[in-house]
Amino acid sequence: MIAIPTALSALGFDAEWASLVTSTELDAGRVCRVIRGDRGGVLVQGAWPPRHARSRGRLRFEGQGVLVLPTVGDWVVLAEAPVAGRDGWLQVDRVLPRRSTLVRQAAGDETLPQLIAANLDLVLIVTSADGDLNPRRLERYLAVVRTGGASPAIVLTKLDLVPDPAAALDAARAIAGDVPVYGANPRARSGMDEIIAACRPGLTVACVGSSGVGKSTLVNALAGDEHQLTGDVKRSDGKGRHTTTSRELVSLASGALLIDTPGMREIAPWEADEGVAEAYSDLDDLAATCRFTSCRHETEPGCALRGALDSGELDAARFAGWRRLLSEQETQERLRFAGAAAQERRRYKGLSQHLKAPPKPRR
Numbered sequence: 001m002i003a004i005p006t007a008l009s010a011l012g013f014d015a016e017w018a019s020l021v022t023s024t025e026l027d028a029g030r031v032c033r034v035i036r037g038d039r040g041g042v043l044v045q046g047a048w049p050p051r052h053a054r055s056r057g058r059l060r061f062e063g064q065g066v067l068v069l070p071t072v073g074d075w076v077v078l079a080e081a082p083v084a085g086r087d088g089w090l091q092v093d094r095v096l097p098r099r100s101t102l103v104r105q106a107a108g109d110e111t112l113p114q115l116i117a118a119n120l121d122l123v124l125i126v127t128s129a130d131g132d133l134n135p136r137r138l139e140r141y142l143a144v145v146r147t148g149g150a151s152p153a154i155v156l157t158k159l160d161l162v163p164d165p166a167a168a169l170d171a172a173r174a175i176a177g178d179v180p181v182y183g184a185n186p187r188a189r190s191g192m193d194e195i196i197a198a199c200r201p202g203l204t205v206a207c208v209g210s211s212g213v214g215k216s217t218l219v220n221a222l223a224g225d226e227h228q229l230t231g232d233v234k235r236s237d238g239k240g241r242h243t244t245t246s247r248e249l250v251s252l253a254s255g256a257l258l259i260d261t262p263g264m265r266e267i268a269p270w271e272a273d274e275g276v277a278e279a280y281s282d283l284d285d286l287a288a289t290c291r292f293t294s295c296r297h298e299t300e301p302g303c304a305l306r307g308a309l310d311s312g313e314l315d316a317a318r319f320a321g322w323r324r325l326l327s328e329q330e331t332q333e334r335l336r337f338a339g340a341a342a343q344e345r346r347r348y349k350g351l352s353q354h355l356k357a358p359p360k361p362r363r
């Protein structure tokens, strides 16, 4: 049994994590947690103050790109050589196997994943009641969170700015199913009790959502101080200013660990068949009762979904949101497959050129 330093358990390290490292690594202070992720490097903290670190080249180039690189929330083991190069940055030797991840399809034209955070127990999907509340977007967030294996909860902010807060809460609850929905005003620090209770000691909790919805304000309210920078929402379009620019882990006095993230403009799940099925379990159950197992829910006879739409039992917008997510996942799958095939072809080409007989000498 390895003795766990208090400074590490304060960051969420437990016996299960300890079983993945050696006592030598632990004793040498080489085990630490990533508390901030930026482009190019990470900030890590162990039984010592935060320091910069970057991955070993091996980690950077081997494997499947971004998904293997350390991200905020990760537990990592540092390389034996304490200092990487001239800049004095530490070097990450390996990332401990993750308990959960938060991955979305990266914004932009290419079909690539973006790893947002790792080892989350709870993800607070923050949405503001004024303007941002969008059932389809909430469904997408739920699919993303569930795919990665963390538990979701929804936090509805700015209820003080809408005429009918109860209606806004109902709209969120209609999407949430058995996912808890908390209404709170983090700016006034009211309505926080349930959220505080959900952020139990030792848990790692991330806040995600659009810019300006109050994620950093919520983190500050939970931390009891002004740890995170917050920004007023632009008056003209109600959109946030993208005040938070990096993902950062904050330790609460209660013993919970909170991760604030920058606002996201788009949210699309990555490799999310299961997550989509869970977020739309009601539709999935219905689809299982269609007459044909291959039903595309278009004009097939005996389609349970069409039946539910006709009877008004199923909301057409929810149905459309589900179909859109499924077709996005299909496209993603196809592009991923095409990308992998191209890579394989390139490898093969390189290999065959290598094996080709040397050019014949000129006569």
Ligand SMILES: Nc1nc2c(ncn2[C@@H]2O[C@H](COP(=O)(O)OP(=O)(O)OP(=O)(O)O)[C@@H](O)[C@H]2O)c(=O)[nH]1
Binding pocket: 157, 158, 159, 160, 161, 184, 185, 186, 187, 188, 210, 211, 212, 213, 214, 215, 216, 217, 218, 229, 230, 231, 232, 233, 240, 241, 242, 243, 244, 245, 261, 262, 263, 264
């Ligand atoms: N009226 C009201 N304002 C709020 C509430 N919660 C947050 N705000 C305000 O909303 C603005 C944006 O809050 P932030 O916490 O910076 O938002 P954010 O989600 O962190 O935004 P990004 O960092 O850009 O992603 C701030 O001016 C907050 O004071 C609320 O419940 N009611």
Ligand SMILES: [Mg+2]
Binding pocket: 215, 216, 217, 229, 230, 243, 244, 260, 261, 262, 263
């Ligand atoms: Mg913020």
Ligand SMILES: [Zn+2]
Binding pocket: 287, 290, 291, 295, 296, 297, 298, 300, 302, 303, 304, 305, 306
């Ligand atoms: Zn059908």
